Amino acid sequence: MRDVAIIGVSQTKFGELWDDSFRDLITDAGLGAIKDAGIEGGDLEAMYVGNMSAGLFVQQEHIASLIADHAGLTPIPCARIEAACASGGLALRNGIMAVASGFHDIVISAGVEKMTDVVDPTPAIATASDQEWEAQQGVTFPSLYAMMARRHMHEFGTTREQMAMVSVINHKNATKNPRAQYPMEVSIDQVMNSTMVADPLRLLDCSPISDGAAAAILCPAEDAKKYTDTPIYVKASAQSSGSLALHDRKKITTIDATVNAARKAFQMADMTPKNIDMVEVHDCFSINGILAIEDIGFVEKGKGGQAIEDGMTQLDGEIPVNPSGGLKARGHPLGATGIAQAAEIVWQLRGEAGKRQINNAEVGMTHNIGGTGGTAAVHILSK
Numbered sequence: 116m117r118d119v120a121i122i123g124v125s126q127t128k129f130g131e132l133w134d135d136s137f138r139d140l141i142t143d144a145g146l147g148a149i150k151d152a153g154i155e156g157g158d159l160e161a162m163y164v165g166n167m168s169a170g171l172f173v174q175q176e177h178i179a180s181l182i183a184d185h186a187g188l189t190p191i192p193c194a195r196i197e198a199a200c201a202s203g204g205l206a207l208r209n210g211i212m213a214v215a216s217g218f219h220d221i222v223i224s225a226g227v228e229k230m231t232d233v234v235d236p237t238p239a240i241a242t243a244s245d246q247e248w249e250a251q252q253g254v255t256f257p258s259l260y261a262m263m264a265r266r267h268m269h270e271f272g273t274t275r276e277q278m279a280m281v282s283v284i285n286h287k288n289a290t291k292n293p294r295a296q297y298p299m300e301v302s303i304d305q306v307m308n309s310t311m312v313a314d315p316l317r318l319l320d321c322s323p324i325s326d327g328a329a330a331a332i333l334c335p336a337e338d339a340k341k342y343t344d345t346p347i348y349v350k351a352s353a354q355s356s357g358s359l360a361l362h363d364r365k366k367i368t369t370i371d372a373t374v375n376a377a378r379k380a381f382q383m384a385d386m387t388p389k390n391i392d393m394v395e396v397h398d399c400f401s402i403n404g405i406l407a408i409e410d411i412g413f414v415e416k417g418k419g420g421q422a423i424e425d426g427m428t429q430l431d432g433e434i435p436v437n438p439s440g441g442l443k444a445r446g447h448p449l450g451a452t453g454i455a456q457a458a459e460i461v462w463q464l465r466g467e468a469g470k471r472q473i474n475n476a477e478v479g480m481t482h483n484i485g486g487t488g489g490t491a492a493v494h495i496l497s498k
């Protein structure tokens with residue numbers, strides 16, 4: 116296997132983007148990454164695009180060919196990768212595997228979702244759960260994560276305030292990110308008094324409905340310096356599946372797919388949580404900001420809420436979490452998220468993260484989940 120490097124990244128602004136179509140978004144992100152890498156579109160040998168549900172959100176299937184055509188890249192081989200909200204993370208992983216295997220030299224891994232064009236996106240998002248046993252019984256994503264939150268509060272004494280802190284920190288970080296959807300500060304009181312969505316989760320505990328795209332260019336590590344002085348190296352790319360439905364799990368206070376993917380990633384990189392300088396975690400709901408740091412292994416199970424209350428995950432904390440603002444405040448266009456997480460780590464490691472820059476960062480991690488944990492993708496990147 117060859118080592119792989121990321122030589123270019125890009126992300127559109129995330130938000131409710133009425134003026135940009137699905138194809139505009141992904142093309143903007145792709146062109147941005149091509150420019151950042153200093154290559155030509157014709158240098159690309161393959162494209163992997165993470166997308167959860169263009170069929171339901173914009174009534175468009177066969178998006179890989181649409182994108183290749185619109186971007187002027189035909190006859191490039193291009194594939195859509197789908198694993199619900201982990202589609203972007205898996206598009207990155209497929210690109211990495213294509214380069215590592217020697218099958219292709221320069222590839223683009225991207226992700227895109229345009230969610231705001233439908234009147235009610237909730238049923239489309241719910242297709243990432245078990246249709247027969249969950250969605251058709253009336254379950255939505257906020258309610259699934261609400262059950263996980265309630266159980267975590269019951270078993271470990273996690274408090275409402277601790278969950279609110281996850282959102283407070285994310286929104287604070289997002290004020291320093293010009294690409295974020297909700298770059299405004301919120302207080303614990305505001306989170307706890309925001310509109311109830313699914314008890315105990317309120318509006319400000321939830322990631323939003325977002326439009327956006329992101330892209331990354333990969334090449335063999337040995338060639339990376341031909342294109343950039345600051346290549347970022349892929350130290351690990353791990354993926355795990357887990358039970359789709361909550362009722363099939365032994366516990367709903369742990370996401371096994373995260374535990375397994377993180378364990379594999381640490382093995383592959385020959386690292387432990389102590390080697391990680393910052394992490395972008397999949398905090399689609401505030402409770403998942405707590406589950407993620409426990410399941411990856413930054414803190415013991417049950418101690419995540421306290422760690423957040425103690426400031427461990429703040430920008431200047433022991434392990435900064437979601438310097439970008441995370442899914443909560445940067446936004447969560449489902450298929451784009453896994454790539455946007457990698458872009459943030461690349462900017463941080465290159466020292467290009469502006470006001471949210473974490474000093475002396477050498478190694479970063481991304482953690483991307485599909486559904487409530489049917490899929491998890493974990494990547495470790497280093498200078």
Ligand SMILES: CC(C)(COP(=O)(O)OP(=O)(O)OC[C@H]1O[C@@H](n2cnc3c(N)ncnc32)[C@H](O)[C@@H]1OP(=O)(O)O)[C@@H](O)C(=O)NCCC(=O)NCCS
Nearest residue numbers: 200237240256257297312318319321322323324399447486
């Ligand atoms: C929480 C949620 C239900 C809110 O949707 P909604 O009630 O339709 O909200 P609206 O679009 O009517 O927005 C109401 C206001 O809240 C704001 N808002 C909406 N969602 C927000 C969020 N998540 N965080 C902060 N503000 C939000 C809007 O900007 C709007 O503000 P305004 O009145 O000043 O214009 C929706 O964002 C949601 O479903 N989130 C979860 C998405 C999800 O499940 N993703 C997959 C995870 S695995």
